[in-house]
Amino acid sequence: MDIKKVAKDTTKVLTSYLTYQAVIIITNQLTETNPGLAIWLSDFSSQGKIQDGEAYLEELLQENQELAFRVMTVRDHLAEEVAGYLPEMVRQGIQQGNMAHRRQYLERMTQLTTSETNPPD
Numbered sequence: 001m002d003i004k005k006v007a008k009d010t011t012k013v014l015t016s017y018l019t020y021q022a023v024i025i026i027t028n029q030l031t032e033t034n035p036g037l038a039i040w041l042s043d044f045s046s047q048g049k050i051q052d053g054e055a056y057l058e059e060l061l062q063e064n065q066e067l068a069f070r071v072m073t074v075r076d077h078l079a080e081e082v083a084g085y086l087p088e089m090v091r092q093g094i095q096q097g098n099m100a101h102r103r104q105y106l107e108r109m110t111q112l113t114t115s116e117t118n119p120p121d
Contacts, residue, residue, distance in 0.1 A: 012053075015075075018082075019053030022074035026067070041067060 023045050030038035044063065049056045053075075060068040 014086075015079075016051065016053035016056075018075045018078045019056060019071065020050050021078055022071045023050065023056075025074055025078075026070055037067075040064075 023041065027038050027041050027045070030041060041064075044060065045056070049059050057068055057071060060071065
């Protein structure tokens with residue numbers, strides 16, 4: 001298991017997700033202040049580029065530098081705000097999810113065992 005590769009891949013996914021969230025925030029803001037630009041950004045973002053945050057920003061920089069810098073600024077702010085919470089929240093979320101899955105599995109297995117030992121009358 002290559003822990004560094006897992007960490008690198010996780011960072012890339014998280015970075016892309018924060019880019020996506022920044023675009024949503026900016027689109028919502030623009031809907032109120034500049035609806036035409038909000039529509040343009042929404043159309044630009046819906047073309048599948050946003051799956052890779054860095055590639056998305058490269059293309060956005062070519063199309064609209066001001067919006068690209070705005071996305072980078074909001075993304076940076078989001079990263080700073082959530083970074084402190086993430087390690088504990090991720091661990092807790094995984095532990096709770098694993099516990100729920102195990103409990104459901106055990107309940108299913110117990111029901112199967114009970115129904116097999118107690119046939120209907």
